Amino acid sequence: MIDQPHPSAYITGMAAHHHHEHAGASLAQAAEAALVDAGEQWTDMRSDIFAVLATFEKPASAYDIADLVSQRRGKRVAPNSVYRILDLFVTTNLARRVESANAYIANSHPGCLHDCIFLICDSCGTATHIDDDALTMSVRAAAEHAGFAQVRPVIEVRGKCADCD
Amino acid sequence: MIDQPHPSAYITGMAAHHHHEHAGASLAQAAEAALVDAGEQWTDMRSDIFAVLATFEKPASAYDIADLVSQRRGKRVAPNSVYRILDLFVTTNLARRVESANAYIANSHPGCLHDCIFLICDSCGTATHIDDDALTMSVRAAAEHAGFAQVRPVIEVRGKCADCD
DNA sequence: TTAGCGATGTAATGTTGTAACGTTCATCGA
DNA sequence: TCGATGAACGTTACAACATTACATCGCTAA
Ligand SMILES: [Zn+2]
Ligand SMILES: [Zn+2]
Ligand SMILES: [Zn+2]
Ligand SMILES: [Zn+2]
Numbered sequence: 001m002i003d004q005p006h007p008s009a010y011i012t013g014m015a016a017h018h019h020h021e022h023a024g025a026s027l028a029q030a031a032e033a034a035l036v037d038a039g040e041q042w043t044d045m046r047s048d049i050f051a052v053l054a055t056f057e058k059p060a061s062a063y064d065i066a067d068l069v070s071q072r073r074g075k076r077v078a079p080n081s082v083y084r085i086l087d088l089f090v091t092t093n094l095a096r097r098v099e100s101a102n103a104y105i106a107n108s109h110p111g112c113l114h115d116c117i118f119l120i121c122d123s124c125g126t127a128t129h130i131d132d133d134a135l136t137m138s139v140r141a142a143a144e145h146a147g148f149a150q151v152r153p154v155i156e157v158r159g160k161c162a163d164c165d
Numbered sequence: 166m167i168d169q170p171h172p173s174a175y176i177t178g179m180a181a182h183h184h185h186e187h188a189g190a191s192l193a194q195a196a197e198a199a200l201v202d203a204g205e206q207w208t209d210m211r212s213d214i215f216a217v218l219a220t221f222e223k224p225a226s227a228y229d230i231a232d233l234v235s236q237r238r239g240k241r242v243a244p245n246s247v248y249r250i251l252d253l254f255v256t257t258n259l260a261r262r263v264e265s266a267n268a269y270i271a272n273s274h275p276g277c278l279h280d281c282i283f284l285i286c287d288s289c290g291t292a293t294h295i296d297d298d299a300l301t302m303s304v305r306a307a308a309e310h311a312g313f314a315q316v317r318p319v320i321e322v323r324g325k326c327a328d329c330d
Numbered sequence: 331t332t333a334g335c336g337a338t339g340t341a342a343t344g345t346t347g348t349a350a351c352g353t354t355c356a357t358c359g360a
Numbered sequence: 361t362c363g364a365t366g367a368a369c370g371t372t373a374c375a376a377c378a379t380t381a382c383a384t385c386g387c388t389a390a
Contacts, residue, residue: 147327
């Protein structure tokens, strides 16, 4: 298990797309469904880590998560274990890594395969995300035109959010 | 000194744009000119760090650079010092930070203000770059439409380059 | 039963980034 | 000449992020 989705899935799956955003219990449920669907187990540890991750408004570092999960379980959970599960989440599309922040964010639409554009505020740290398939497909196309294959776009925009501006 | 260029500079400076790529001595010369133009000094240390940075085909970590510059000077240069100067380079557009690699790359067209799309090969690590102003301006526009200001796009594509594919 | 396997625990270590403060050197006005 | 100022760089220490290797536990197929 834990295979990367085939690139073509992006092409075909993109045309008619809802981009339905989950939140709260609905999100956890969708995440569990997506993980099980990928042939992976929804364990207590994974459930806790996802729950903690989903409470964050800002991208959370693995260490942030480790601290909170440790509290929640009343027993130290090492960053190591958190990284393992975050990697799984990223691979199965339950979470995204925000490269410009060395941190992770829950995917508000697990099971929905597409490239997201993340907006991260330099002041307050909050992250929101835009779905613009035309734009992200153009980026993919440009990279592929340059001879790249198996592309994975990283599109993030740093700046000041409306509240902090 | 060391001011961020005003966002509007991107708009106005973009229409008629050459995207001339420098290399080797020409690049170092262009970098020096750009730095001096920004009101900063072109010191021996900065010259050495830029020279080392420019030899890399792949994004170079500050520590990589520190090692090579230490060799070149026959005296230990702490990563700290390298970071200081890399930050200056990034601010003045002599270098770019590749967020998805925690590393830096010399800007092949210093003095030329625009967003670059970096392509980084997951296998060999080499980085190339595409200039597609229509695309990058669309990303800026999307972020601004979402209420973001002073935006700084981070557009990178991970994948397999033509050689490694 | 027990061999295998997936998930998690533990410990150690490696890599990347920052903070605080000291030294050197050029410039400049008194 | 002298002391003040400020930029560049040095030194040390530490914080934050990430990986590696190996151990343990519990489940289940042979
Ligand atoms: Zn969607
Ligand atoms: Zn904000
Ligand atoms: Zn250009
Ligand atoms: Zn390659």
